[in-house]
Amino acid sequence: MSPEHSLPRRRFLRGEFFTSLQSKTVQQQGFQGIRPPWAVDNQQFIEDCTRCGACIQACETRILVKGEGDFPEVHFDRGAGECTFCQRCVTVCPQPIFRPLTEPAWFHRVEVSEACLTKKGIECRSCEDSCEMRAIRFKPTLGQVSQISLNLEDCNGCGACLKSCPTFAIKIIYPDLVEQCKKI
Numbered sequence: 001m002s003p004e005h006s007l008p009r010r011r012f013l014r015g016e017f018f019t020s021l022q023s024k025t026v027q028q029q030g031f032q033g034i035r036p037p038w039a040v041d042n043q044q045f046i047e048d049c050t051r052c053g054a055c056i057q058a059c060e061t062r063i064l065v066k067g068e069g070d071f072p073e074v075h076f077d078r079g080a081g082e083c084t085f086c087q088r089c090v091t092v093c094p095q096p097i098f099r100p101l102t103e104p105a106w107f108h109r110v111e112v113s114e115a116c117l118t119k120k121g122i123e124c125r126s127c128e129d130s131c132e133m134r135a136i137r138f139k140p141t142l143g144q145v146s147q148i149s150l151n152l153e154d155c156n157g158c159g160a161c162l163k164s165c166p167t168f169a170i171k172i173i174y175p176d177l178v179e180q181c182k183k184i
């Protein structure tokens with residue numbers, strides 16, 4: 001049984017376990033493992049993935065690793081730290097566990113915590129250039145350093161911004177989970 005299944009659902013959704021886990025991956029990505037891009041839902045993925053590791057070998061940026069139960073997971077703190085959407089993991093996989101490539105690769109997005117230097121009045125634009133989608137911008141603010149502004153509609157979840165932040169202020173979020181937590 002995976003750890004996420006052994007946790008009471010409410011507590012898992014509220015993220016109470018996230019802060020007790022100290023690995024950098026968990027700090028940046030949360031407790032929930034991220035499957036390769038375009039993967040089907042987690043339950044079907046676990047049922048049909050044979051754990052052959054072909055996708056891990058094929059990944060051009062080396063962000064895929066054997067995770068919990070030896071199933072492939074994305075770890076944005078490994079390799080080049082970002083997904084280029086090269087689709088190698090999808091095409092090499094012999095199993096029918098990937099959605100059409102015309103669909104969004106992922107549904108996670110990012111958020112910026114209070115650790116962001118601009119929120120402490122310190123000039124920093126380290127993450128801006130890392131975002132090819134231009135989802136990260138900086139707004140000139142009168143009397144303050146330029147403040148970071150995220151447009152999540154443009155974010156594709158590539159993870160490139162995570163490694164660019166000197167204070168690890170950028171983290172992965174799951175908008176669906178956030179919505180569910182608000183209802184609990």
Ligand code: SF4
Pocket residue numbers: 036037058059060061062063064082083084085086087088089090
């Ligand atoms: S799309 Fe390419 S870079 Fe992204 S996880 Fe798959 S193999 Fe790696």
Ligand code: SF4
Pocket residue numbers: 048049050051052053054055056072092093094095097
């Ligand atoms: S290539 Fe497919 S079956 Fe093999 S480990 Fe990766 S996702 Fe699972």
Ligand code: SF4
Pocket residue numbers: 109110130131132133134135136154155156157158159160161162
């Ligand atoms: S995850 Fe990728 S697309 Fe989203 S804000 Fe970060 S760099 Fe931009």
